Amino acid sequence: MRVALAVNRSDRYQSGFGGPDDEYEEFDSPETAAAIANTIESFGHTVDVLEADSTFPETLARGKYDFVFNIAEGLRGRCRESQVPAVAEMLGVAYSGSDAITLGVTLDKELAKRVATGRVPMANGRLFKNPRKIDLTGLSFPLLVKPNAEGSSKGIRNTSRITEPEGAKERIAALIDAYNGPVLAEEFLPGLECTVGVVGNDMPRVIGAMEIAPRNVPLEEFVYSLETKRDYLNQVDYHIPPRVSPEVLKQIYKVAIDAYKALECRDFARVDVRLDAMGKPRFLECNPLPGLSPVKGDLVILAKATGMTYRELIGEILDVSFARQGLLMQQRAELKCAS
Known part of the structure; x- marks a missing residue:
């Protein structure tokens, strides 16, 4: 071809x-x-x-x-x-991959949450569009504040976990200005964070899950930020599979598959999940265009750790996409x- x-x-x-x-x-x-x-x-x-x-x-x-x-x-x-x-x-x-509607929905984090509401558990959050109208009433601190329609942790820094209202308002207003768009503030989830690779269409399957464990900050304060991703070799350890019980791992897989289906992903995606204070998995976001760097792509790293070579991963993406389209x-x- x-x-x-x-x-x-x-x-x-x-x-x-x-x-x-x-x-x-x-x-x-x-x-x-x-x-x-x-x-x-x-x-x-x-x-x-x-x-x-x-x-x-x-x-x-x-x-x-x-x-x-x-x-x-x-x-x-x-x-x-x-x-x-x-x-x-x-x-x-x-x-290959998801269609224009799914890609548009998943990049808009708040819209993705609305579509997936009722299908997967998630943190409470609120969208802000006007830097002069920021009402945080009803949200529990700390908050994670991030641009609503960006990927690759753009706008998410080590300082994005905010513990008090005035700091949150300042951060939200600054991000609206810097990224020229709405900002999402979500109640911060203090538990283990992991990313899950999913492949397939009619019967999607998990190919692996990877825990992102901080080296230099307590887990309950950890943000998988841009600084961390740029210096991942020194900032985090990856554990494949995540260090959780078989039952919790099963729940993580279910959240990932349910989100994949709810957002109508196709062929492959990566779904981010984090545990809440009670140890229950919550949906963070879905990336139907996950990085495929052979060195530092999260999907590639977790696939390799489960025994799948880079060629096998690309080959499986091709196979499921070709099969879907005859x-x-x-x-x-x-x-x-x-x-």
């Missing part, structure tokens, strides 16, 4: 004047794009790496591609992750002809 790898590469963009230093934190390195392209090619496909910018629609149409492997974060706005799937659907090109038999026929 002719495959287009849709990506936004970090070396192609520079933060604008006055913008936050994590403006393009979500974007993939050229090394990650190359690793994915080389892995897809190892299955017998031809791969072109396409930048998911304003040139993407014309390039995709002109290239007559059979399939888009989508890891693109998109440009501008809370619907940016929906851009590649929407273009691919418009042009009638099959693609392309698996076409792939096998092409491989048979090639041999």
Whole structure:
């Protein structure tokens, strides 16, 4: 097959004047794009790496591609992750991963919580849009304060856990201004945090779960922040599976699968879960475009720890996506002809 790898590469963009230093934190390195392209090619496909910018629609149409492997974060706005799937659907090109609606919903954290309410347990929270109208009545401290429509821990710092109202109001107002959008404040969950890898469609399955354990701060104060992710080798330890009882692990898996289904994810995703003060798993958020860096991608790390190689992970994503779209038999026929 002719495959287009849709990506936004970090070396192609520079933060604008006055913008936050994590403006393009979500974007993939050229090394990650190359690793994915080389892995897809190892299955017998031809791969072109396409930048998911304003040139993407014309390039995709002109290239007559059979399939888009989508890891693109998109440009501008809370619907940016929906851009590649929407273009691919418009042009009638099959693609990997969740559709434009799911990607748009899950990037908007408060909207994702509304969709998943009643299906998965979650922390109480509130959305703020106006820096001059911040009413925290009814919320219990401490709070975790974060931009509502950002990924890769953008805007989430070590100081995002706020213990008193005035500090929370200042933080919320500052984030509204810095990220030019709404801010979500949630009651902080003090228990163990983990991330769960899910693959599949009609019968999605957990491929593994990973506990993120802080080295330098107490668990009940730990924030999986941007600073921590940038220095993860020194700041955290990963435990696969999480250090919980079999019953709690089963509950974590259930929360992840239920969230995956509620948000109508496709092919693969990563679901973040944290335990509350009573040790009960709560849904944090879902990422249907999880990082696939062969070195530091959380999904890749947990997959490797469960015995799955990088090639096997990419291969399984391809397989479930091809099967969902009736392309698996076409792939096998092409491989048979090639041999």
